[in-house]
Amino acid sequence: xxxxxxxxxxxxxxxxxxxxxxxxxxxxxxxxxxxxxxxxxxxxxxxxxxxxxxxxxxxxxxxxxxxxxxxxxxxxxxxxxxxxxxxxxxxxxxxxxxxxxxxxxxxxxxxxxxxxxxxxxxxxxxxxxxxxxxxxxxxxxxxxxxxxxxxxxxxxxxxxxxxxxxxxxxxxxxxxxxxxxxxxxxxxxxxxxxxxxxxxxxxxxxxxxxxxxxxxxxxxxxxxx
Amino acid sequence: xxxxxxxxxxxxxxxxxxxxxxxxxxxxxxxxxxxxxxxxxxxxxxxxxxxxxxxxxxxxxxxxxxxxxxxxxxxxxxxxxxxxxxxxxxxxxxxxxxxxxxxxxxxxxxxxxxxxxxxxxxxxxxxxxxxxxxxxxxxxxxxxxxxxxxxxxxxxxxxxxxxxxxxxxxxxxxxxxxxxxxxxxxxxxxxxxxxxxxxxxxxxxxxxxxxxxxxxxxxxxxxxxxxxxxxxxxxxxxxxxxxxxxxxxxxxxxxxxxxxxxxxxxxxxxxxxxxxxxxx
Ligand code: SF4
Ligand code: SF4
Ligand code: SF4
Ligand code: FES
Ligand code: FES
Numbered sequence: 001x002x003x004x005x006x007x008x009x010x011x012x013x014x015x016x017x018x019x020x021x022x023x024x025x026x027x028x029x030x031x032x033x034x035x036x037x038x039x040x041x042x043x044x045x046x047x048x049x050x051x052x053x054x055x056x057x058x059x060x061x062x063x064x065x066x067x068x069x070x071x072x073x074x075x076x077x078x079x080x081x082x083x084x085x086x087x088x089x090x091x092x093x094x095x096x097x098x099x100x101x102x103x104x105x106x107x108x109x110x111x112x113x114x115x116x117x118x119x120x121x122x123x124x125x126x127x128x129x130x131x132x133x134x135x136x137x138x139x140x141x142x143x144x145x146x147x148x149x150x151x152x153x154x155x156x157x158x159x160x161x162x163x164x165x166x167x168x169x170x171x172x173x174x175x176x177x178x179x180x181x182x183x184x185x186x187x188x189x190x191x192x193x194x195x196x197x198x199x200x201x202x203x204x205x206x207x208x209x210x211x212x213x214x215x216x217x218x219x220x221x222x223x224x225x
Numbered sequence: 226x227x228x229x230x231x232x233x234x235x236x237x238x239x240x241x242x243x244x245x246x247x248x249x250x251x252x253x254x255x256x257x258x259x260x261x262x263x264x265x266x267x268x269x270x271x272x273x274x275x276x277x278x279x280x281x282x283x284x285x286x287x288x289x290x291x292x293x294x295x296x297x298x299x300x301x302x303x304x305x306x307x308x309x310x311x312x313x314x315x316x317x318x319x320x321x322x323x324x325x326x327x328x329x330x331x332x333x334x335x336x337x338x339x340x341x342x343x344x345x346x347x348x349x350x351x352x353x354x355x356x357x358x359x360x361x362x363x364x365x366x367x368x369x370x371x372x373x374x375x376x377x378x379x380x381x382x383x384x385x386x387x388x389x390x391x392x393x394x395x396x397x398x399x400x401x402x403x404x405x406x407x408x409x410x411x412x413x414x415x416x417x418x419x420x421x422x423x424x425x426x427x428x429x430x431x432x433x434x435x436x437x438x439x440x441x442x443x444x445x446x447x448x449x450x451x452x453x454x455x456x457x458x459x460x461x462x463x464x465x466x467x468x469x470x471x472x473x474x475x476x477x478x479x480x481x482x483x484x485x486x487x488x489x490x491x492x493x494x495x496x497x498x499x500x501x502x503x504x505x
Contacts, residue, residue: 084331140275140277140278141276141277143275143277143278143485145281145284145285146285147286156265156276156279157291163275
């Protein structure tokens with residue numbers, strides 16, 4: 001067992017666990033995006049940063065890839081961590097503003113404005129789909145191609161893959177593919193109307209065309225009755 | 226493409242067990258001038274790796290091309306020094322005349338155009354190389370001639386056939402400082418002095434300035450066959466270009482030729498006599 005302190009609490013964890021697992025186990029929440037239980041750690045999104053060390057040696061590391069160390073002092077919500085995390089989220093939101101996952105993360109971290117140019121990327125290169133396809137589906141049908149600015153995701157030669165099982169797992173785990181709840185106005189960032197006493201989708205008849213992903217949805221429950 | 230040939234290359238590298246797949250891809254690229262899709266599939270199958278991984282590596286490195294390349298390669302330098310001297314305009318002129326963009330190949334499969342970042346001869350910029358041979362101080366009106374030379378093939382001054390012996394005066398291609406040492410003579414002429422490093426040793430080397438002579442004098446004895454790194458003794462920049470020795474494949478060391486104007490390149494491998502001379 002390895003003993004360390006997380007936010008001042010002395011804890012012990014088995015060797016080989018990550019700071020993320022340790023913190024979550026002891027009830028300290030850390031937001032993640034590229035991390036997914038059951039897939040190998042990847043460290044791409046940097047959202048899970050925590051601060052380790054003391055004084056001038058303190059530094060930010062990605063908790064999803066950093067293993068527990070004897071005597072380590074970890075802070076999961078210091079002002080430096082919170083500041084870095086907000087900046088990362090703002091940038092993620094700018095690159096993929098249509099992702100509901102990122103929108104939810106941003107709003108739960110008190111981001112109320114968009115300072116950067118929105119890029120509407122189809123992919124944030126989090127690598128979830130690549131790991132899903134390789135590690136859980138044993139297909140290895142998709143992967144990263146190219147480098148730098150031109151890095152992209154897909155099959156070799158952009159051709160229909162022979163090894164793909166058409167399982168859909170890659171799309172299921174993709175934070176960028178997942179669409180947001182927009183009511184009938186597709187260009188709207190987010191509807192949020194269900195927070196009203198009478199959600200707008202109740203009155204509309206074209207409900208089938210809606211990009212609504214609320215679950216459970218009050219509006220839908222009401223409509224059923 | 227011959228599948229058997231690709232299999233032979235892979236076998237030659239023991240299926241990539243020792244050094245991974247990059248040497249295999251390099252060999253295929255040098256034989257076919259690009260990586261054909263079929264070849265990558267064979268590599269995947271024979272090395273037991275997935276095609277995504279191989280494709281990922283092949284598309285990552287700029288040295289690999291997935292599209293067929295032309296017979297001749299024109300590289301335009303857009304490094305900082307060449308950029309400020311108008312390299313971009315030269316590149317546009319090439320694009321216009323060849324009707325292709327950098328990274329593309331002409332329809333007749335003759336010429337591939339690419340842009341690179343610094344070819345190690347900044348003092349002579351803007352630099353364009355054709356199949357590893359230098360053209361210096363390129364201006365837009367010279368572009369047509371360079372394309373013509375690329376198509377008709379440049380005459381190679383190969384030492385095996387070239388019996389000319391004459392003295393040259395050289396300078397560092399980075400800082401333009403003369404490399405001639407007037408206090409030490411070799412073959413009756415001032416020698417060329419550069420710094421070399423090899424196997425953790427660092428010292429001076431004096432070369433004969435006679436084109437066609439291989440007399441050298443050095444601080445440390447350089448064993449035959451060893452590749453050394455050459456540096457300018459004045460600006461300390463490494464003298465390294467983009468081309469490889471036609472004889473042994475080691476990197477070539479470029480130097481400016483004073484007077485005539487042009488580049489001389491010598492092989493960085495001790496004992497190898499590969500070199501070439503491009504006069505403008
Ligand atoms: S659908 Fe194809 S590419 Fe996506 S995870 Fe399944 S096997 Fe992999
Ligand atoms: S496609 Fe989706 S899951 Fe895959 S790397 Fe891009 S954002 Fe991540
Ligand atoms: S459930 Fe209806 S009201 Fe709520 S966000 Fe979706 S479309 Fe808007
Ligand atoms: S969750 Fe740790 S870097 Fe993405
Ligand atoms: S910038 Fe063109 S040769 Fe260095």
